[in-house]
Amino acid sequence: MKALEELEKILHGLERGTVPIELKGTILELLESGWNELEGSDYEAMEPWKVKRAEDLRWISPELFFLLERHGATVMGSTRAEMQVWIVNLEKRRAAVEQGVYRQLYPKDKAWHAKSVAEEITNIILSGSPDPRIQRTKSGRIKLISSEIFPSSVYRQTQQDRIRRFYRELMRILESYGYKRVHGNLLIPPPPKE
Incomplete structure (x- = not known):
């Protein structure tokens, strides 16, 4: 069975809402395996291996939502990482990303006037x-x-x-x-x- 089909089967057996923690590893492995089959999976330079960092998985059929911390700005010296919201529609085999919020990774410097x-x-x-x-x-x-x-x-x-x-x-x-x-x-x- 293909990874996305297996993923769909697992998710359709779940209640609407937060994905149980004990299924997170399995779900992310399957999503990573089938990631390149999703239209839009390459948005924002997304790669399959990055899926393992997904947080806060939520299932609202037919869509799987998750947050992903991106570190591009930290390479340039920022103390914050962008938290992207990814939406995977399993019926349409489509991935989309929305601008999320920012997470403070390191303490900010004191204000300087x-x-x-x-x-x-x-x-x-x-x-x-x-x-x-x-x-x-x-x-x-x-x-x-x-x-x-x-x-x-x-x-x-x-x-x-x-x-x-x-x-x-x-x-x-x-x-x-x-x-x-x-x-x-x-x-x-x-x-x-x-």
Whole structure:
């Protein structure tokens, strides 16, 4: 008997609702074996072996619903995984996916307020005060020391977001004083007034 036919036979013997835990392994094995026979089974780069990670299986004839945690964003530094909702219609031999929710995998970094830090750095730049976060070159340029400004984060995406937000806020303020950002962390002050 083919995997999907066997799966259908098992599921049709069940009540509507959550699939009993003792059947989960068997159901997922059969679903994995027949996965490529389903239209739409390749959506979202889905592969048969990923079916084993399915959670929260529910049967509402003729459809099997399950959640699947996807980790694409975590590779890019996110602390959250997308939870996809998969719907397998066994009568039509069709699989479909819907955007689900997100699951927090790792603790988020503490909040960091770019605007208040940008205002603080602006005050230091304008006052000419010495500060370990700022280096002034002989030519008058200002180099910002990122490692002193931004708290270290194990999450690359969070760190990049903080840097982007900080420079947007900083330049929003400093441009009104004539400062220009020429490259990364390098600022040029306005020309001296005559």
